[in-house]
Amino acid sequence: MKHTFINDKTFNGINYTLEALPKGEYDNCTFINCDFSESYLSTITFIECEFIDCNLSMVKTKSTTLKDVVFNNCKLVGVPFHDCNVFLFSVSFNDCNLNLSSFFNLKLKSTLFKSCKLEQTDFTDADLTASKFIECNLYQTIFDNTTLENVDFKTSYNISINPNSNQIKNAHFSKDNALGLLKMYHINID
Template sequence: MLFEDQLFEKVNGLEKAEYDNCQFINCQFGNAFLNNFSFLDCTFTGCDFSMANVGGTSFKDVTFNDCKLLGVNFNDCNPFLLQLNLNRCNVKLGSFFGLKLKKSRFSDCILEDVDFTDADLSGISFPNCDFREAIFNHTALEKADLRTAINYSIDPGRNTITRAKFAYPAVLGLLDAYKIEVQ
């Protein structure tokens, strides 16, 4: 089944299908099984995806604006041509484990307790993102821009940060692993 150029407003679930260039506004997908769905050039605004299952789901050039994405394991989705654009989203307790997200964007997001282990975030800009308790382990952050990001704790010995951009005072989060006191 294919839906093209459709507007979905205040729906509480979807039919398993391919969605191409569709808009979703104020929809409730909390605890939904969206396994093996396909979203291409779609925009979600004000939607709730808390604890949604996205195993095998394709997100190709998908934008989330002002969405709640609590506990979503994006690492379960289809990695082929994966591109996510998150603006003003709450992504607490989510996972991007092992994903290549070089073409994705994160702006003004709460990324609290999010797992970025083994993810490739090279070249991504993270304007005004809050990384409180986020996990960075063997994460590629080459040329990433974290100048306006806050609350990150990134061990330079366990992550690749070549030519990444940081700003004071948040840059002190690069020293957390060394248990030193900066005054």
């Protein structure tokens, strides 16, 4: 099968649940209002691409390459990002729903999560050094053996992080959300 190379193209309003996105490499492409839900994106390469108002819930990502990819106002529920190609993995998220997704064991240094829902999202064994969680809902987000050094949590909420099982040196919290570091002790603070 021939490998497809697509450069500088905009894809608008396409339903990829009916016909799959052709396998290949997409460079500097924009996907607007496209539905990829439960689609196979395995082995597809996206470089410097942007997804706007797209539904990528439950997509299959085995060996998918995401390099400098931006997601804006996208639904990404249950996405196994941990299955992606880890080489050059680089993403950012603005106003996205990432509930139930997994970033298990990924290097996510300096990653931006802005105004995102991350309920029950799994960051176990991930390296989030110097990442920013700006105005994010972190309800029941899983941080276990996660590197959170220099991470900015100041404006996020519903935080629950066990400082004994994560590296949190120089992480930034507001006074209000810092209470989430004490949840494991089951104490009442009035």
